Amino acid sequence: MILHALADLYERRSHDPDPARRLPRPGWEDKVIPFVVELRPDGSAVQLRDTRRQEGKKRVGASFLVPQSVKKTSGVAANLLWDSAEYALGASAKAESPNLAKQAAAFRERAEALLPWAGSDVGLNALLAFLRAPHLTPLQAAPHWAEMLETNAQVAFELQGDPGLLICERPAVAAAIDALRTSQSAGELAPCLILQGQQLPAARLHTSIKGVWGAQSSGANVVSFNLDAFNSYGKTQGLNAPVSAQAAFAYTTALNDLLKPDSRNRVQVGDASTVFWADRPHEFDGEYTLADLLGEPKPDNPDRGRDAVRALYRTVQAGQQPAAEGSTRFFILGLAPNAARISVRFWLPGVPFAELAPRLLQHFEDIRVARRFDNEPETPSLFRLLTSCALQGKADNIPPRLAGEWMRAILEDLPLPAGLLNAAVQRCKAEQDVTYLRACVLKAWLNRQMRSQPRPNLSTLPFKETLDMSNDTPAYKCGRLFATFERIQGEAQGDINTTIRDRYFGAASTTPANIFASLQKLMFAHLRKLTKKRAEYFQKLVGEIVALPMRELPHRLTLPQQAEFALGYYHQRQDFFTKKTDTDTTTDQPQGD
Structure with missing residues (x-):
């Protein structure tokens, strides 16, 4: 199915009227000399x-x-x-x-x-x-x-x-x-698996595929039989899965063209090299592509991703999408290196644009969170989101398979992988901080997981972009409470070397009942250093967040609950630094970050 779709793409592109997009005829290739x-x-x-x-x-x-x-x-x-x-x-x-x-x-x-x-x-x-x-x-x-x-x-x-x-x-x-x-092409005749069983000379060796991140620089193969153990019935190499020389040239030429470094039909996320194409000309080939939506923007156009998302919203607005656009089918192929071969991470065969576009928009809705700073991206790429959850923020430390699993979850509207949640939570605890990008990951994981439940809890679905005062989830409220304690300490003691976040974030997000009683005592000591008005404001806020005694807080939080804690902490902290109107006397005033 994959090779057949790539061969069909070659047939269309080999007759493209645009010379820049036209693929070479059989036996030839474009080469940098x-x-x-x-x-x-x-x-x-x-x-x-x-x-x-x-x-x-x-x-x-x-x-x-x-x-x-x-x-x-x-x-x-x-x-x-x-x-x-x-x-x-x-x-x-x-x-x-x-x-x-x-x-x-x-x-x-x-x-x-x-x-x-x-x-x-x-x-x-x-x-x-x-x-x-x-x-x-x-x-x-x-x-x-x-x-x-x-x-x-x-x-x-x-x-x-x-x-x-x-x-x-x-x-x-x-x-x-x-x-x-x-x-020289008079090879052994065999029924071609791509060209509907036509008896044609079979290709003994297939052209190497280049451009898959992490694969051998000389290229790797999708179809390969290089050891006797892989052979059957006395056949050798490509004759074990007969593909005609004509079809082998077609699919390898099309795939190599999609994988070019400057191709707008590829996006690199972690170790997953993802290529995509449509069965006819489409808006994706003009104003934006999947690479613009999910890939890392180029330095010369940092707003490309944001503009692409806005264009996608316009495309799928009610009543503005032509039937022909919605029926356009997209093929999406995720590849990863595997020694001298290429492994297929995921394959979406011919998804109509009417189904694909809402899934992409849902991803951006899921990761939408209030930003800390104006220079942070409105629509962060998957690469940035993944590196925020990796050790030292390095792409080399992104867990294997995680990028491909996340991409597949977006394209097939599935829950995000558990490994993503674990990586995000562990980074928050290790660095005692919930960054904007990690908050995006946590919110997306939680909301997708809730939607996947047979009977989702509508009272907590979904987590919002900003602070949700009506969210009664115990872990979320514990996060809000921890952010409030940190804020009280900050106003009482100013800029100090070690804050309660530095000392207690990991423990508070795991076993809140054991920590918050001590933090409450510190809170009372800090409140005495504030003005009466500020002390009353914080006491009222704490009372609104937690109506129960401290000893009745959760004793242990599961991994998803730790994510809720981190998101509640992030939302409450962001709310402290959000400008309030002059008539709003019940909320905090901006003090700077």
Whole structure:
């Protein structure tokens, strides 16, 4: 199902009228070639041209349409008319390179295989003349020669007078490449699992998939049989699950295109590389994409996520969504590295936009919490939310599988994973603080969990964006009470090195009954240092929060209740620093954070 959907995507994109979106024809691929060697018709080198341009802090080479690359193994395998400097030029920065001669010979032999179809082409003959007697002196004078050898960068060739047109792109050479591929594709016939069982030559090896975060830099495979234990009925490698060469090219080309670093059809969250596409042109392909909604915004447009959410709200407003838009189906695929293979974390096959859009909006409703500071994001990305729950706020410390499970929960409208709640609560207790991003995570987890219950408790559903005075949940009220005790201490003692939050937050959120009696005594001592008006205000507030005696508070809070405690603490603390109207005499006045 996954490969079939990707093959269908290739068929649509290969005929796209937009050249920038059009996928290459079978046997070809778009490849970044940083360096191009310009040749005269007699095969002598003119210059080594640098195709790179500055993009931010990096220099990125130009992209060219070249013959599809071969699968590189530990042996020698050359690409056709383009390859690394070691293959294409027989040159290396290494002092010892025992395979260099073999690599150069393999590259030359592959080019010579085109002679039966393009023996009269001046460009191919110029390249063969250069490869048979390479004269590198003009190239070695180039300022970037050493850099090219050091990085073993990709190199291709062009004929003098054909600027911007590689030799492999010359019409006669390109036709020869297609003819050579056809002559070499006569593999074993087998019923293709993608193309409805058509008897076609099966692909023995599938092109590697690149761009999955954490996978091997050389690429990994979705379909792979590389050990005898995986084989059946005497079949080897790809013949165990026969996919035609045509279909294998289609699905790998489409997936590699979706996984490009600059693709708007991918979003990276933790170790889950998620790609998505629609079965027809859609608003997602224009004003916003799933990457804008859930991904980390780029520095040059930090408000992209917020604007995308607003656009999504406009799209699904009642009566404003055309039927064609709502019936557009979206395919969403989550991938993660697994040694030399790629594992599928989740797969949503053809979800109508009318179902997907409300699920996305529900996610943003779930994480909506009053912000501490104006510069905090209104619609934080999943990456930021996850790193807020990781040790030292580092992406490398995000628990494995957590990102993929959260993404799947959003897209399928499921409860959030228990591991997410545990990570958020533990970070709050370890750092004695409930940050804005952790409050977003806690609120989202609690509300989704409540909605998933067969009989949700409507009196506590859902937790609100700001302080909820009507919420009678014991754990939530304990959090509010703890924030009040902290506030009283702050006004009584000012800026001190160690507050009750630093000493008691973890214990108060776990065993409140054991802690709050002591905190109550401290409260009375602190109230004596305040003005009468402020002391009366806080006494009234404490009475409103807790009508029961301190000894009747919960003795132990479960993990979800600890999340309620943290959310109550956050809401009450934020309320203290929210500007009040002049007529509001029952609430605290802003004192600064």
